[in-house]
Amino acid sequence: MSDGQQQAVDDSESTSPKLVELAKRRGYFFRSSGSYGGVGGFYTFGPQGASLKGNVEDAWRDRFAVAEGNMEIDAPTIMHEPVFEASGHLEGFDDMLIECPECETSGRADHLVEDNTEYEDAESLPIPEVEDVIAEYELACPECGAGLADVAVENFNLMFATNIGPGDAQPGYLRPETAQGIFVEFPRLKEYARNQLPFGVTQIGRAYRNEISPRRSIIRTREFTQAELEYFIDPEVDEPPLERVEDVAVTLYPASEQNADDGSVVETTIGEAVADDVIADPWVAYFLGVAKPWYASVGVDMDRFRFRQHLAGERAHYAADCWDAESEIDGNWIEIAGFANRGDYDLSKHADHSGDRFTVFKQYDEPKTVERATVDPDMSYLGPEFGGAAQDVVEELEALAARDRAAFEDDTVEIELDGESHELPVEKTGFSVDEETIAGEHVTPHVIEPSFGVDRLVYTVLHHAYREDEVDGEARTYLALEPEVAPTFVGVFPLQSDDELVAQATDIVDDLRAAGLSVTYDDSGNIGRRYRRQDEVGTPFCVTVDYETVEADDETTVTVRERDTTEQKRLPVSDLPETLAALRSGELAFDDV
Template sequence: MTDLVELAKRRGFFFQSSEAYGGVSGFYTYGPQGASLKEHVEETWRERFAVAEGHMQIDAPTVMPEPVFEASGHLDGFDDMLVECASCNESHRADHLIEGATDIEEAESLPTDEVAALLDAHDIDCPTCGAPLAGQPVDEFNLMFETNIGPGTSQTGYLRPETAQGIFVEFPRLKEYARGQLPFGVTQVGKSYRNEISPRNALVRTREFTQAELELFVDPDDEGPDVSAVADVEVTLYPAENQPDGDYVETTVGDAVTEGIVDPWVAYYLGVATEWYETIGVDFERFRYRQHQPGERAHYASDCWDAEADVSAAGEEPDWIEIAGYAYRGDYDLTKHDEHADDTFTVFKQYDEPKTVERASVDPDMSYLGPEFGGAAADVADALATLAERDRAAFEDEEVTVTVDGEEYTVPTEKTGFEFAEETEAGRHVTPHVVEPSIGIDRTVYTVLAHAYDEDEVDEGERTVLRLDTSVAPTGVAVFPLMDKDGMGERARDIAADLRAAGYDVTYDDSGNIGRRYRRQDEIGTPFCVTVDYESVEDDPETVTLRERDSTEQVRVASDDLESILADLRAGETTFDDL
């Protein structure tokens, strides 16, 4: 990580923000190379997960009102474990300290009292000052950034901790765009914010980050997707039950579904994601899908598999980081918003033929409920109606009890107007379930850099090179004149302009000797370099030297063919060996 972070800062990939003012932990600025790399990763994600799958895209605000997060559960359940040093008052992620000092890999799945006991048992000290943390309480710390919306008696708002809620709250309108047909998907790429206790490891754990999320709304009664398109995709799985023994399952998406290892919807997107990771240059020798342990899952997920990448240097102990989560969220989100919001978060599913059903209903005697319960009477009536739909047996006794705002109300059954009635209905309202691929763009960018980073020897000298895939490399081609004289510089600038007009990210460089220019481009991952030399300006037809980054091999090609040759190389339709 040290070498990669140094390279990233020196060559303009990323660096800590606001360094002129001392910097702020957990915030990073992408430089010219990093911004381009990040944009390319986002573009390839949109192409695969949105465009190729036929899903919608939206762009929702990053600030949302408090009721959204009351409904979603983030105000109550979006916490990390905090321990504060009594000596220096620095705060730390208690579970991370446990993972660093023991063989426990997923300490966040443990209860806080057990984590506190582990701090004591392993004599763990404060990383900042070295004071013992034994005996210090471990508390839950909510990760959301709070803000005010408007002046004066303003409304409380929060910076969103995930882009997903921006999709969920707009579901009533989005389902109209989908004409109420399930399944349909909505994607979004944007910023999210989490007030991390102890940001660390460069882009791996930050307070502001970019997510690329797909929320797929599916009919819970459907059998699942057709996985045939990705059935043969090979995946490395790390099921929860295998993790104590460290055993991986090498299989295909199709077999994982057949054997019941992964839910079909989640498995489908593991296959889609694997194909995408391959295109952006992830090393599958250092990659796996790990299933969450039951105590580790988010409050909304019934199952989740993380895409994890090992970003350690060669020869070091594996350093696995989560770069994405593939979760089956069930109907949790839409049900919660349906309960709290003033809109409907269901989809009407029409039957092939009308059905006659026996339906329970209530018609409460408000002349009784009003005097008896005062201002709560209307809410009691609503609660009775909801109970009738969900539990008919509750009305079999002489009294019925409902709960409103945490308080119980008992009503004589004869005052509820409970009855059965036959109705003919053309369909029913269903609450869709949600399948969510959630990708951390920053961590993916870091993984791509870590897996591309290499050191070798060229011309009896050491070289640092980023072997980035052509689909994400910040610069597609660099153009050099051997020297900026005798027409070489002018011709090189013309070639650079022509390639830019053809849609290539081009760097023009005439500074320093040609070997140093090659090394600079190797360090930022530029796949190809074009050099204009004396032979170029003398040849008829004109030729240039084309150099490949990975092998450092060079070939002579006609200038007129350069654009088509680069297009074929970028598309994989030809290789440098072919040239």
């Protein structure tokens, strides 16, 4: 039976304001430090939100670390400056800042353009174009209305700076992504992988970006959680197991369709998308195929989900191909993950800056004999000729011999040093080509990166789970959360505050918790109100202990109620832990109980 006839309610207005209010009232998330007025871009996850977020993270770990056989690490959130010099974040991790000359309010210039013109992706435009658009549309400050047509747009670095240690402290930064914590440890991590490619390293942790204008609650914040996988491959030989995901159906929005006047999404499969060259990189395609069913399993509405390819202007210079997972929120598409082939950019940069070896030695099946060009310069000649720059000359000669041995065929060889050309007698370089037997070679791996925004995913899951209906003529709000990620899986209620009912309910709570289920106990108010409270926080099942439970002469039973349909069934107390555990894992459907 059910606790009333359900009737759907048409909801054409935006869900987000109602969701944000529910989130605050029921302990999902709220602005941090509210007693002090709060600070933009920082949110606290309450008891329900922390549990939901933790369950999502556990589900991600199970799929992308455990099921794929990848390692997991936990690196510091503060790293010293050389790391970010190597990664390029010090110079190139910027957003477009525009400041109102009247009220001095700062904002993102690309957001100003997107919010007030037909441009949907102003972030990919160069600054001069953004300034031209602001002037063309005569855009004004959203706070005071002052014109911004002649105001310069500037780059603003998003990293939070700090100092490490007292006195002449080392400059450091809060990491803007978890990825660098994996890359800098590669020389050690490869040893744990026994120097065998491919292998993956995952990390779930905090990242920090000093956003110019954080907005839309936990969708754009200054502190957030990422779940990232860095998968290291030998691009010459390693191929993804596409057969595992080739039949996964996906909705794609390729760059070609975005650039077309009548472009639209493409409904296809991973296998077909690779065969048709819609997804150019098979490794990226593989992880899209892994991610799609996982997103569905944690509660993302597949009718409001797509993969969008980066346009040329927004793709990082080192990324061979990049796709975003996007979810629809109140008519807007937001990025919830990025999938990129980062090439060897990161490891090569850290190798150059650190002097450490960020390669993997690839052993040949059998040793090979190769010709190798070398130099052994006459330092008694180079020293007097070049003085303190003699060693620089040696390095230039070594690099030239490695890349162009034909340059040494004449009597003299030309090198460039500090922008000037110099000719040296070849006989003074000690140039020679020798045969050498080698057992293998050092390979700089390429990196495939699926990077998930956990906070945005949590918001998506809540937004897509939000429902309104009527039960017995009374309005009801509930969250249709997947049992796997719901903060509380079952609520247990005594029908009345009767000692015998309370004792039985307490015993059931203990048994269910011992079975590993998340349980809440509630004896406050009438049973209908208790159901509504649990519906609103997304608890999938409720167990009610009534007088039939304690007065039964034979088998002791309780009422089990399912959240979405409000259907109720009586089940034996002795079967509750096993039955509810099967419902949570998906091994059993409520209809089949």
